[in-house]
Amino acid sequence: MATAHEVVAGREFAVDVGLPEGEPAQVDAPRIPESHPPIISDKELLAPVQDARAAAAHLTRIRARIQSGPSERATRQQHAKGKLTARERILLLFDDGDFTELQGLRRHRASGFGLESRRPYTDGVVTGWGPVHGRTVFVYAHDFRIFGGALGEAHAEKIQKLMDMAAAAGAPVVGLCDGAGARIQEGVSALAGYGGIFQRNVRNSGVIPQISVMLGPCAGGAAYSPALTDFVFMVRGTSQMFITGPDVVQAVTGESITQDALGGADAHAEKSGVASFAYDDEAECLEEVRYLLSLLPSNNRELPPTLACDDPEDRRTDALVDIVPADPRRSYDIRDVIGEIVDNGDFAEVHEQWADNIVCGLARFGGRVTGIVANQPARFAGALDIAASEKAARFVTMCDAFNIPLVTLVDVPGFLPGVDQEHGGIIRHGAKLLYAYCNATVPRIQVILRKAYGGAYIVMDSQSIGADLSLAWPTNEIAVMGAEGAANVIFRREIAAAADPEQVRSARIAEYREQLMHPYYAAERGLVDDVIEPGETRERLIGALAALQAKHAPLPSRKHGNQPQ
Numbered sequence: 001m002a003t004a005h006e007v008v009a010g011r012e013f014a015v016d017v018g019l020p021e022g023e024p025a026q027v028d029a030p031r032i033p034e035s036h037p038p039i040i041s042d043k044e045l046l047a048p049v050q051d052a053r054a055a056a057a058h059l060t061r062i063r064a065r066i067q068s069g070p071s072e073r074a075t076r077q078q079h080a081k082g083k084l085t086a087r088e089r090i091l092l093l094f095d096d097g098d099f100t101e102l103q104g105l106r107r108h109r110a111s112g113f114g115l116e117s118r119r120p121y122t123d124g125v126v127t128g129w130g131p132v133h134g135r136t137v138f139v140y141a142h143d144f145r146i147f148g149g150a151l152g153e154a155h156a157e158k159i160q161k162l163m164d165m166a167a168a169a170g171a172p173v174v175g176l177c178d179g180a181g182a183r184i185q186e187g188v189s190a191l192a193g194y195g196g197i198f199q200r201n202v203r204n205s206g207v208i209p210q211i212s213v214m215l216g217p218c219a220g221g222a223a224y225s226p227a228l229t230d231f232v233f234m235v236r237g238t239s240q241m242f243i244t245g246p247d248v249v250q251a252v253t254g255e256s257i258t259q260d261a262l263g264g265a266d267a268h269a270e271k272s273g274v275a276s277f278a279y280d281d282e283a284e285c286l287e288e289v290r291y292l293l294s295l296l297p298s299n300n301r302e303l304p305p306t307l308a309c310d311d312p313e314d315r316r317t318d319a320l321v322d323i324v325p326a327d328p329r330r331s332y333d334i335r336d337v338i339g340e341i342v343d344n345g346d347f348a349e350v351h352e353q354w355a356d357n358i359v360c361g362l363a364r365f366g367g368r369v370t371g372i373v374a375n376q377p378a379r380f381a382g383a384l385d386i387a388a389s390e391k392a393a394r395f396v397t398m399c400d401a402f403n404i405p406l407v408t409l410v411d412v413p414g415f416l417p418g419v420d421q422e423h424g425g426i427i428r429h430g431a432k433l434l435y436a437y438c439n440a441t442v443p444r445i446q447v448i449l450r451k452a453y454g455g456a457y458i459v460m461d462s463q464s465i466g467a468d469l470s471l472a473w474p475t476n477e478i479a480v481m482g483a484e485g486a487a488n489v490i491f492r493r494e495i496a497a498a499a500d501p502e503q504v505r506s507a508r509i510a511e512y513r514e515q516l517m518h519p520y521y522a523a524e525r526g527l528v529d530d531v532i533e534p535g536e537t538r539e540r541l542i543g544a545l546a547a548l549q550a551k552h553a554p555l556p557s558r559k560h561g562n563q564p565q
Helices: 011-017 042-046 052-068 072-080 086-093 153-169 188-204 220-228 246-253 259-263 265-272 282-295 334-341 386-401 419-423 426-439 454-459 483-490 492-497 501-516 534-548
Strands: 100-102 125-132 135-142 173-177 210-214 217-219 231-235 240-242 277-279 347-350 358-365 368-375 406-412 444-453 469-472 477-479
Touching: 086 125, 086 135, 086 173, 086 282, 100 153, 125 153, 125 282, 135 153, 153 173, 153 188, 173 220, 188 220, 210 220, 210 282, 217 220, 220 240, 231 265, 231 282, 240 259, 246 259, 259 265, 265 277, 277 282, 282 347, 282 358, 334 347, 334 358, 334 368, 334 406, 334 534, 358 386, 358 534, 368 386, 368 534, 386 406, 386 426, 406 454, 419 426, 426 454, 444 454, 444 534, 469 534, 477 483, 483 492, 483 501, 492 501
Parallel strands: 135 173, 173 210, 210 231, 217 240, 231 277, 368 406, 406 444, 444 469, 444 477
Antiparallel strands: 100 125, 125 135, 347 358, 358 368
C-alpha cells in the first residue's frame, strides 16, 4: 500500500508547495486502547451479513478499523517525524479523552488516478466534539496518514458540516491542522471545498471562537483558513505555513531559504505575526489550547467563564512603586506590572514574540476574564509602530466580539518616527487601533502610568474616544508632547535670542511642565476620572470591572463599518 506522501504529495505537489521533510525524531505518543476485535479486511467488509447480532459485530469491527487508522507502518512514520496521530491529539485535547466522532464512516466518491481503489474511512479528517473543562468544543483533525491529510470533496464536506453544527450549538471550533493542501487528484472539487470552509470561517467570525493548531504542513490556499481564525498555534520543528514553498521562492526570486526559516513556528511568531503562540512540542501546545479555551466564552452571546478567586480583591500592589521608575526616560518591563495586578500573576500573552513594544493578553481580575493592552517601555520606549498598532487592534476587536472587558495600561511617548514607518502606512495602520477602540462596546478602563503624549495618548483608549473610566498614577504626564519638545517649539525664538539659551530653555521647560503637565491637569478638566496610588490599582480595577459588567452600548444601525486597511 502506497504511503500518503506517495499517493498525494508526489513530486509535482512537493515542488509546488514545498512539503517539509525534516529529520526523524522519536516521540512518546499516547496510545489508543487496543482492546478491540481484529481489524476487518476489505474482503470481509463486503461480505453479506446474516443476522442482527452478526451485523452489530460487523459494525464493531469496522469501527475498530476506523480507530486504528490505515496501518501500523503509517503510524510509525508519523511518530518518526515527531508528530502524534490525529486521534492521539484528540485524546490530549478533550477531558479524559471523551470524544464523539462525526461521520467516521465517510469515504470519498472520486475516481481517476487510482482513487477509486483507495477509499479509506474518514477520508483523512477526524471530526466530532467533546468537553474541554466541561464545556462542549467541536474539533476537526487532519490525519496525515491518509492521503497526507490532503483535502478532497468529502473531506471538506465533513469540516463544513462540523463548522455548521458548532455555529448552531454556539460552541468553539478547534482545527488540528496537519494536511498537504488540496488533493490534486480531485481537481477543482478540492478547491471548492476550501472555498466553503473559508466562507464559514468568515460567517462564524466573532460568533464562536475559532482556533487553528498547526501540527504539520500547511501550504498554498490552505493557509488562508487558519489566517481567518481567531488564534493560531504552531509547534516548532514540525509545523510550517506558507503560500509558496522554498522551491518556488528560489525558482522565482533566486532566494534560498529553508522551510522553517520561511514558514516555521518562530518565523511566524516573531516576524509575520501569523502565529499567536509557538511551543516546543504537541503536548504542551494542546494543553495551552485547553487553557485558552478556559478563558473564552463559548459564543458571542455569553460572558467569559468566571472562577472563584483565591487572590484577595483588595490586595495592595505597593510593589508597583518600585517596579515603575518615576523618571519617564527609564525603562521597565510592563509584564511585571501586569503580574502584580492580575489574579495570581496568571497572564496568557498573545503574540508574545511579535511587535513586542506592545503587550496583549488575557488575565483575570477577581475571577473575571479581562483583556489587557499595555505599552512596553522596554522596547522602543513603548512607542507605537505599524506592527504594534495592528497587533493591538486585532486583539481589541477579538475581545469586543466575545464580551471580554478591556484594561489599557498606558506609558507611551508617541508613534515611532521614521521614513519606513511613514511610507509603510503608519497613518492607516495606527487608525486601525483607533477604529478598534472606538468600535468596542465592552467595558473599557484606561490606566495612565507615566507618559501619554500626542496622538498615541488618544489612540490608547483615552476617555475622549469612549473609555468608560480613566485612572492615572501621580507619575502621569499627559500632553501633546514632552516638555522639552514643547518648550523648543513654543519658545524657539526666545531661546535662540537669549544670551544663555540653555538657561532659558530649562526655565521654559519647567514652566511648561508646571502649567500643562502636572499630574492633576487632566483630572481637573475631567479627562481623567481619578488619580490613584499605584498600590490601589488592583482593587480599583476589580471594583470598576464589577460595576461595568452589565454595560450595554449598542452601535448605530448599519451593515458594517469601513475600517482602515
